[in-house]
Amino acid sequence: MKIGVITYPGTLDDRDAQRAVRLAGGTPVPLWHADDSLKGVDAVVLPGGFSYGDYLRCGAIAAKAPATQEVVRLAKQGLPVLGICNGFQVLVESHLLPGGLIRNEHQHFICRDQKLIVENNKTAWTNLFEEGQEITIPLKNGEGGYIASDETLKMLEAENRVVFRYSEVNPNGSMNDIAGLTNERGNVVGLMPHPEHAVEPGFGPDTEIAMRSGVDGLKFFQSVLKALVNA
Amino acid sequence: MRVTNVDTVTQAFEESDKDQPWKELGLKEDEYQSIKDILGRRPTSSELAMYSVMWSEHCSYKSSKIYLRQFGEKVTPEMKKDLMVGMGENAGVVDVGEGLAVTFKVESHNHPSYIEPFQGAATGVGGIVRDILTMGARPVAVMDQLRFGAPESADTARVVHGVTAGISFYGNCLGLPNIGGETVFDKVYQGNPLVNALAVGVMKHEDLKLAKATNPGDLVILFGARTGAEGMAGVSVLASETFDSTGPTKRPAVQVGDPFAEKVLIECCLELFYAGVVAGIQDLGGAGISCATSELASNGGKGMRVQLQDVLLRDDSLTPEEILMSESQERMMGIVPKESLEAFEAIVNKWEVEYSVLGEVIDEDRLYINWGDKEIVNVPPRTVAHDGPVYNRPVAYPSYQDALNANSSSSLKRAENPAELAAQLLAILSSPNQADKSWVTAQYDKYVMGNTALAMPDDAGMVRVSEETGLGITIATDANGKYCQLDPQQGVKLALAEAYRNVAVTGAKPKAVTNCLNFGSPENPEVMWQFKEATQGLADGCLELGIPVTGGNVSFYNQTGDVAIYPTPVVGVLGVIDDVARRIPSGWQDEGNNIYLLGETRDELDGSAWAETIHSHLGGKPPIVDLKKEEQLAQLLHGAAIQGLIESAHDISEGGVAVAIAESCLRFNVGARIWLGDLIDRDNIDMTAALFSESQARVLVAVGREDDVKFQALCEARGVPCVRIGVTDKESEALEIQGIGTMQLNEVREGWAKALPELFG
Numbered sequence: 006m007k008i009g010v011i012t013y014p015g016t017l018d019d020r021d022a023q024r025a026v027r028l029a030g031g032t033p034v035p036l037w038h039a040d041d042s043l044k045g046v047d048a049v050v051l052p053g054g055f056s057y058g059d060y061l062r063c064g065a066i067a068a069k070a071p072a073t074q075e076v077v078r079l080a081k082q083g084l085p086v087l088g089i090c091n092g093f094q095v096l097v098e099s100h101l102l103p104g105g106l107i108r109n110e111h112q113h114f115i116c117r118d119q120k121l122i123v124e125n126n127k128t129a130w131t132n133l134f135e136e137g138q139e140i141t142i143p144l145k146n147g148e149g150g151y152i153a154s155d156e157t158l159k160m161l162e163a164e165n166r167v168v169f170r171y172s173e174v175n176p177n178g179s180m181n182d183i184a185g186l187t188n189e190r191g192n193v194v195g196l197m198p199h200p201e202h203a204v205e206p207g208f209g210p211d212t213e214i215a216m217r218s219g220v221d222g223l224k225f226f227q228s229v230l231k232a233l234v235n236a
Numbered sequence: 237m238r239v240t241n242v243d244t245v246t247q248a249f250e251e252s253d254k255d256q257p258w259k260e261l262g263l264k265e266d267e268y269q270s271i272k273d274i275l276g277r278r279p280t281s282s283e284l285a286m287y288s289v290m291w292s293e294h295c296s297y298k299s300s301k302i303y304l305r306q307f308g309e310k311v312t313p314e315m316k317k318d319l320m321v322g323m324g325e326n327a328g329v330v331d332v333g334e335g336l337a338v339t340f341k342v343e344s345h346n347h348p349s350y351i352e353p354f355q356g357a358a359t360g361v362g363g364i365v366r367d368i369l370t371m372g373a374r375p376v377a378v379m380d381q382l383r384f385g386a387p388e389s390a391d392t393a394r395v396v397h398g399v400t401a402g403i404s405f406y407g408n409c410l411g412l413p414n415i416g417g418e419t420v421f422d423k424v425y426q427g428n429p430l431v432n433a434l435a436v437g438v439m440k441h442e443d444l445k446l447a448k449a450t451n452p453g454d455l456v457i458l459f460g461a462r463t464g465a466e467g468m469a470g471v472s473v474l475a476s477e478t479f480d481s482t483g484p485t486k487r488p489a490v491q492v493g494d495p496f497a498e499k500v501l502i503e504c505c506l507e508l509f510y511a512g513v514v515a516g517i518q519d520l521g522g523a524g525i526s527c528a529t530s531e532l533a534s535n536g537g538k539g540m541r542v543q544l545q546d547v548l549l550r551d552d553s554l555t556p557e558e559i560l561m562s563e564s565q566e567r568m569m570g571i572v573p574k575e576s577l578e579a580f581e582a583i584v585n586k587w588e589v590e591y592s593v594l595g596e597v598i599d600e601d602r603l604y605i606n607w608g609d610k611e612i613v614n615v616p617p618r619t620v621a622h623d624g625p626v627y628n629r630p631v632a633y634p635s636y637q638d639a640l641n642a643n644s645s646s647s648l649k650r651a652e653n654p655a656e657l658a659a660q661l662l663a664i665l666s667s668p669n670q671a672d673k674s675w676v677t678a679q680y681d682k683y684v685m686g687n688t689a690l691a692m693p694d695d696a697g698m699v700r701v702s703e704e705t706g707l708g709i710t711i712a713t714d715a716n717g718k719y720c721q722l723d724p725q726q727g728v729k730l731a732l733a734e735a736y737r738n739v740a741v742t743g744a745k746p747k748a749v750t751n752c753l754n755f756g757s758p759e760n761p762e763v764m765w766q767f768k769e770a771t772q773g774l775a776d777g778c779l780e781l782g783i784p785v786t787g788g789n790v791s792f793y794n795q796t797g798d799v800a801i802y803p804t805p806v807v808g809v810l811g812v813i814d815d816v817a818r819r820i821p822s823g824w825q826d827e828g829n830n831i832y833l834l835g836e837t838r839d840e841l842d843g844s845a846w847a848e849t850i851h852s853h854l855g856g857k858p859p860i861v862d863l864k865k866e867e868q869l870a871q872l873l874h875g876a877a878i879q880g881l882i883e884s885a886h887d888i889s890e891g892g893v894a895v896a897i898a899e900s901c902l903r904f905n906v907g908a909r910i911w912l913g914d915l916i917d918r919d920n921i922d923m924t925a926a927l928f929s930e931s932q933a934r935v936l937v938a939v940g941r942e943d944d945v946k947f948q949a950l951c952e953a954r955g956v957p958c959v960r961i962g963v964t965d966k967e968s969e970a971l972e973i974q975g976i977g978t979m980q981l982n983e984v985r986e987g988w989a990k991a992l993p994e995l996f997g
Contacts, residue, residue, distance in 0.1 A: 014588065015496050017411030021686040024703075053684075055409045058496025114404045114679050145408070145681045202683040207817055208700070211904070216821045217689070 006031045006233050008226070009046035011076070013038040013067045017054035018089065018201060025201040026050070029226030041071035048085035048129070048229050049076055051092025053145075053199055063106060063148050064094030073099055085129035085229050086193045090146055093185070093195030102186050102195050103161070104153030109146065110178025118210035118219070119144035119198050120172040121184050125165050128191040129232040133224040140221035141210045142198040144176055144184075149197040151179035151186075161186065169196050200225040238545065238608075239555045243281040245611045252278055261288035267625055274619045282605065282612040285557040286526040286620055293792055295523050296624035299758035300790040303768055306775035307785035315784040318747065326367045326447060326519070327437075328786020330748045332812045334707055337441050339371045342381065342434035342713065342752040342808050344791035348490045349431035353398025358406035358493040360433040362565050365410060366519035369502055370568075372445035372509050373437030376685060377699050378407050380417040380433050381713050381752070381806045382676075385426030387668040387995050392421070395429050396676075396996055402493075403433075404679040409495035410502070413688045414680035415697025418713060418806075421668045427796030432752045432789075432806050436711055438701045443509055447518040449571045450536035452599040454515055456529070459584055459591035460501045461566040463524070463559055464550035466491045497566040504587035505568060513579045516571035526560045526620070528569040530603055533617035536571075539602040540617065542595035556607045571597060631768055632761035641722060643855030645841045650924040654976045657923060660850055661894045661976075664928070666987030667849040668995065670891045672902075675992035689816040693903065695738040695887045700816045708816035712738030712809055715754075716890070717802030718843045719858035724766040725773035728805045729861045732777045733932055734889050735809040740870035741885040741935055743820045743877025744811030749778050751788035751807050756800025758792045766803040774805065780863045783809070818877050820885045823903020824938050824964045829883050831900075831908060831962040833893065833915060834869060834951065835934035839925040845891040846928035865933040865956075872954045873935065881943045881950065888934040893961075894927040896936045901971050902985055910962035911974040918959055923975065938964060 008026040010033055012019045023033035034046050038056075043049060056067035067073055077099050080086045088096035096102045109115060120141055123134040134140070153161070158181055161167055169185035177197070185196025200222030203209040209219035247254075258268040261284065271279050271287050279287060293299060308323055316322070320337055321329035327341035345360025361378060368375045380403050385392040407414050412435070449456070508514050516536065518528045525547070533540045544556050554562070572580050577593075584591050598604075603620070605613035651657040664670055673692065682691040689708055690698035696712035714734040720727030732749070739746045751774060756763040778785050794801045813819060824831075841847055842856025876882045888896045893912075901908055912926045921929065939947045951958040965972075972978040 014500050015409070017409075017499070017684050021684070024686055054411060055496060055499070058409065058494065058499075060496070113401075114408055114681075116678055116681050116683065143683045145683060147404075147408075199683065202686060205686065207689060208686055215825065216823075216904070 006230050007034045007046045008032065009034045009036040009043050009049045011036045011038060011049065011051055011072050013056035013070060015055045015058055016052055018052040018199065021201040022050045022052040022089070025204045025222065025226050028204050029223055029230060031226060031230050036072055038067065038070040038072045041075050043072065043075050043079065047233050051086065051088040051095050053090035053092060056091055056095065062098065064091055064098040067095045068098035077101060080193050083190065083192050085232060087130050087225065088195035089199055089201065090197055093197055096193060096195040101188060101193050103157050104151055106148055107150045107152055108148050109150055114147040115176050116145040117176060119176060121169045121198060122172045124170055125168045125187060128168055128187045128194050130194040130225050130228050131168055132232055133228045139172055141203065141212065141219050142200055142222055143202040143210050144198040146177065146197050149177040149179065151183040153180060164189065168194055238552060242556055242607050242610055242612055245280055245614045248277050248280045254278060256284055258284060258288065262292055263288050267291060270625065275615065280612050282556050282560055283615055285561050286530065286613065289523040289526055289561050290530060290620045291624040295527065297790055298625045299627050299629050299792060300767065301626050302628055303771040306771060310775040310779040311784050312782065315782055319784050319786060320444065323785065323787050326370045328748065328750065329371055329444060330786060330810065332701065332707065332709060334702055334705060335441055336701055336707065337439050337444065338436060338709055338810065339368055339373045340434065340436040340711065340808065340810055341367055341750050341787050342432050342806060343789040344752050344754060345431045345433060346428060346754065346791055346794055349399055350395065350429055352490040353395045354402040355490050355492050357399040357402035357431050359491045359565055360431055361403055361406040362493045362495065362498050363521045364433045364435040365412065365498065366521065368435045368437035369505055370445065370447060370517055370519045371437065371439065372443040373439035374506055375412055375435050375437045375502065376687065377415045377697060378412045378433065378435050379415060379697060379711060379713060381430065381715065382418060383420045383422065383425045383430035383804065385429065386423040387421045389426060393996055399431055400676050400679055406493050406495045408681045410499050411684045413682045413684050413691065413699065415682060415688055415691040415699060416712065419673050419676050422717065424717065424801045428794045428801055430754050430794065430804060434713060434808055436709065445509060445514065445517050447532055448516040448536040449532040449538055449540060449597040451515060451573065452538060452597050453574060454597045455572045455574060455577060455593050456540055456542060456595045456597065457570045457572050457591055457593050458547060458567060459570060459589055460568050461494065461497050461564055462548045462550045462590065463562050464564045465554060465558065465562065466564045491563050491565050493565050500587050500589060501566055501568060504584055504589045507583050508580065511579055511583060513576040514570045514572055518569050520567040520569060522563060524560065524562045524564070530617045530620035532569065532571060533603050534621035539598045539600040540595060541598050542605045544605050544607050546592045546594050548590055548592050556612055629758050629764045630761040631765045633765055634762040640855055641857055645847045645853055645856050648847060648851045648853055657927065657976050658979065661927065662987055664845050664849045664891050665895060665898050665984065666991045667845065668991055670845055670895055671991035672989045673992065675996060689819050690742055694822040695741050698742055698744065698813065698816060698819055706815035706817055708813045710739045710742045710744035710811035710813060713806055714738065715804050715806040717804040718854055720770065720804060721802040722843050722856065722858045724769040724803045726858050726861060728770040728773040728807065729777040729863065730858055730932065731805060731807040732774060733861050733863060733866045734887065735807050736781060736866055736870065737887050737935065739809045739811035740873045741820060741822065741887050742813065743818055743874060744813035745874055746783055746809050746811045746870060748810045749783055749785045749807060751785065751805055753788065753790045754794050754801065754804040754806065755792055756795040760800065763800050770803055770805045774807065777863060781867060820877050820882055822884060822886045824884055824900050824906040824908065825904045826883055826940065827964060827966040829938040829940055829964045830944055830960055831964065832937050832939060832958050833934060833961050834937060834956050834958050835865065836931065836957050837915060837919045837921055837926060837929050837934065838931045839921050840929045840931045841925065844928060844930045859930050859932050861932050868954055868956055869933050869935060872950060872956050876947065876950060881947045882937045882939050884938040886936045888936060890930060892928040892930055898971065898984055900936060901981055902988065905969065905981055907965045907968040907970045907981055908962050909965050909972045912961055913974065915959050915961055
């Protein structure tokens with residue numbers, strides 16, 4: 006299975022996302038923002054970083070890139086898409102997901118091992134989790150505060166489209182503790198924490214068992230491979 | 237509109253006695269005279285700008301050069317074996333095996349960070365990262381060594397907030413994990429904080445690049461950000477003149493950083509390197525184009541012909557002198573063979589990086605710079621870049637030194653009962669210098685790149701450099717200004733010993749050294765004495781440990797008015813570990829591990845955290861340093877890591893055994909039962925010394941019961957003193973120290989964790 010990873014100018018976690026795909030058993034395919042072809046990949050990851058230096062608004066310029074436009078077109082036909090951190094911001098700016106992301110409530114950039122509750126395990130990227138499962142995924146952002154209108158929040162909750170919720174600590178002031186969302190169809194998922202940083206023992210978050218041994222993020226990438234096989 | 241009224245070489249001949257502002261540019265009268273002697277005429281205003289900035293203390297190392305030579309002289313062939321590039325280049329390069337090389341360096345950005353903390357610190361990160369990139373390496377991690385004024389001072393908060401936000405902004409946006417560093421508070425840094433930044437990069441041996449223009453006909457290309465009015469003369473003025481509250485307001489704009497431009501520049505440069513289209517490269521930092529052109533030409537033993545009007549500008553009204561001195565960030569100068577121009581253009585265009593061809597390398601010992609058809613610079617490049625003045629400044633033993641050393645901590649009152657000892661432990665642990673630093677470090681991304689094996693709060697940072705084999709590198713930096721004030725020669729060896737030990741406790745093998753020497757004014761003979769002592773101590777120490785100094789940086793004039801900072805030489809040690817999977821954690825994780833203290837404990841409390849926190853005292857002599865013992869200890873730890881004999885190891889330094897124990901508990905929230913009676917009996921010390929002495933060559937290790945016999949045998953074989961002082965107790969969630977009492981970990985944690993948030997919000 007070929008999973009594309011888009012690199013925009015200022016993307017930082019592209020190689021990490023490629024590694025995560027490889028460790029999950031997929032074949033990572035590097036994609037360039039200026040190309041309008043996605044090279045026939047079976048799914049796409051929009052990785053973290055500071056595309057275009059976060060100028061204008063985080064993700065706003067990347068949302069206009071030719072590769073993103075193609076992602077928008079194919080996502081509407083069911084292509085699985087995962088937006089991580091800046092990638093989530095790009096998905097919101099592309100209107101594939103509703104709401105917006107603003108400066109963290111406490112104003113600081115924050116990097117921490119974040120506990121999340123998996124609220125929806127029916128999406129292409131979460132089908133290997135249990136509903137209600139607590140997982141630990143590194144979070145690192147300056148503008149991760151999720152906001153939306155009351156109406157949108159009600160709709161998201163009613164349709165079970167909140168995929169992840171912050172547990173124990175809400176690190177950035179997100180409304181309803183929202184850490185990640187999906188679209189109506191469940192093929193597009195965006196979240197602020199970084200699953201690609203919890204895929205390899207020794208380099209992930211700390212766990213009860215051992216230092217840096219957390220690999221909860223691997224399931225994101227294994228989930229999409231399962232979804233593609235079953236599709 | 238382009239400036240037309242410029243001072244040309246022709247005019248310099250014709251108007252030979254024109255008055256020039258050499259003094260305002262920071263030159264001394266004899267320095268101005270030597271420029272005239274070199275050129276056989278007065279310099280043009282552009283030449284004067286170039287010489288003044290390149291001959292400043294910051295660029296020329298004129299006061300430190302005679303001492304820095306020791307680092308190249310006090311070495312054995314064995315020490316040089318793995319050194320691919322030594323001192324004098326942008327950064328030293330060390331062979332780490334498997335065809336890979338590592339380059340690392342630490343540099344100061346002290347003065348700009350006081351004026352404008354956010355941009356000062358941000359561009360400090362940007363500058364050191366470009367130095368590493370210039371060697372042909374992919375930057376893979378950064379660290380920062382920060383020293384601020386008294387924590388309760390209002391201005392400290394301004395500087396702390398700005399500096400941490402600036403590092404966070406720039407480093408995070410570059411996608412480089414921040415894997416460690418130091419945060420220290422002391423009133424001596426009140427008007428002169430120290431903001432040092434370290435970067436490390438990795439390359440294949442064949443990708444090594446040097447800042448040289450060796451081939452006549454090759455093109456000189458400036459690429460990256462456009463040149464603007466930022467940081468004008470920042471190098472000579474900001475970095476070489478002391479802050480004086482009554483002085484003139486010669487305060488130029490501090491550089492402004494754009495990490496996005498730098499990130500794109502990094503990826504663009506790496507692609508250029510891999511495509512083999514640049515023959516030489518130099519980053520533009522301090523002294524901008526003046527530095528890049530003269531150094532590239534001088535290093536290659538060639539000359540250069542440059543058209544300055546081809547520099548892409550943000551502001552067309554800049555004069556040629558300003559263009560030569562501008563410190564606009566995120567720029568690089570490449571030497572590109574003509575036949576590679578097309579390939580060069582394809583890559584920079586892909587990354588949407590702007591560039592302009594400024595001229596070419598010539599087979600002549602001359603740097604010619606034109607402004608349109610007017611010649612404004614005509615100099616031998618070496619005289620600008622390398623043959624600046626060298627001073628042997630007066631040195632004097634400080635008048636206060638004997639009294640300071642005589643004022644030992646021995647008369648200070650020690651705790652008389654368990655409750656008092658417990659209170660002292662908690663007070664030290666929650667003092668800003670020993671407290672939890674997560675308020676700072678949580679603002680930095682430590683995960684990006686996915687190779688971070690250790691990071692703060694561990695003793696050292698460790699990153700994997702080969703995914704195939706697990707090969708990794710470890711870096712630790714240390715400095716103790718108080719020890720250095722008491723004895724600069726001993727103090728710098730103590731910093732070296734601690735950084736070396738911090739690398740060793742991770743299981744890595746120490747391999748090379750870098751440094752950032754922060755001192756007061758070299759024009760003060762007492763400061764110069766400190767500098768002389770410190771450089772001698774560091775060179776001797778490295779020779780004794782058998783690890784070479786690969787490069788470094790000197791920052792003088794760190795003082796406010798007449799009051800110099802404590803001498804603060806930051807020493808960084810690089811280590812190598814065959815497989816990062818074998819690294820040793822710093823905290824306790826498992827139930828029932830035996831806790832051993834390695835090394836001997838003496839009653840050494842002068843200059844300690846105990847003396848500072850409990851008695852606000854600084855005086856006496858710093859702890860004894862024995863580098864042979866440090867080496868034995870490092871070999872023991874390396875052997876134990878390979879055999880997998882120890883579960884954790886934590887360096888003992890400021891705050892002594894007490895702080896090391898508490899930190900080991902707090903790392904993973906695992907309690908312990910501690911008894912210090914055997915240690916007290918063996919080393920003939922009291923409880924205060926057992927807890928708080930800062931004796932060197934000591935490490936706290938935790939060993940699983942199954943490895944106990946093997947481990948003790950290893951200690952005996954290596955001749956390292958070893959005493960069991962306790963056992964981990966996971967369930968208790970408490971730290972019990974016999975003779976003192978039991979403290980719940982959440983209580984211990986509270987004061988430690990809240991100290992910095994309470995001060996800085």
